[in-house]
Amino acid sequence: MKTILPGPLKAILALILVLGNTLWLFPILLFFAIVKLVVPIPPVRKACTIVLIRIAWLWIGFNNLLSDLLFQIEWDVRGTSNLSRDQWYFVTCNHQSWTDIPVIQHVLNSRIPLLKFFLKQQLIWVPFLGIAWWALDFPFMQRHTREQIARNPALRNKDIEATKAACEKFRFTPVTVFNFMEGTRFNPAKQAAQDSPYRHLLRPKAGGTAFVLSAMGDSLATMLDVTIVYPDGRSGIWDYLCGRINRIIVDIQTRDIPMRFRGMDYENNPAIRSDFQNWVSQLWQEKDEKIEELKG
16 A cells, blocks of 8 residues: 555545544543543542543554555654653654644654643534543643733733643643644744744744743653654645655654753743743754754
């Protein structure tokens, strides 16, 4: 199938198989999600969460197997040797296309705890996915804009308080919190609009990462700094599904998060905010140089 099927047929077949895998596993996930919802006994809810995570790993694992069977990708993966499912991680990555997500899942699935994203509160109503995200303890957040905070300063600390409450369940079970620090996918137009000082990256948004570390700083001590490069120049999700991406490089740098940033008061301490922004800028400069090196 790697070479016989035309690209668009590969993509259609892949989508059908992923959908079938989803429809098969979703009733099982729904059953344990309902048990978790209606039985307010901590050991029962913890057991359900363990089963639900196994289901998510199984779903991702099938998708990874499907990728290996359908697509002829040469994987160049670096930095996975010391990863553990028993440790808490914060993961960030450069963001070029939606292909980045299946790539990260392919590389990190079952090597570390299941990746959790901070989601907007409204996404809980997305069919199928909303209940899956809730069952898997993805944090749902209602972020307030600068304009709302300006009109009502009391809202300033509500976001961080809500995040701490959402992350409370992560204190006793290892978890991976994932965030694209650029906030959006890279393209030359966005790069020019931002006047980005980097050759291959947009400006990082330090506030989102600070938001996580402020809420979970006592648990999160390790960052996985992931850099993805598509040497052939193709990175779109349709190119990926059609089997047109022939090589993917994934470089993972394991970094200690400085103690001064764990549980920091980013919003109200200008000195620590400036220090953290400088630290993130240095990380991004190193990532930009890493991408240049890998492309070369």
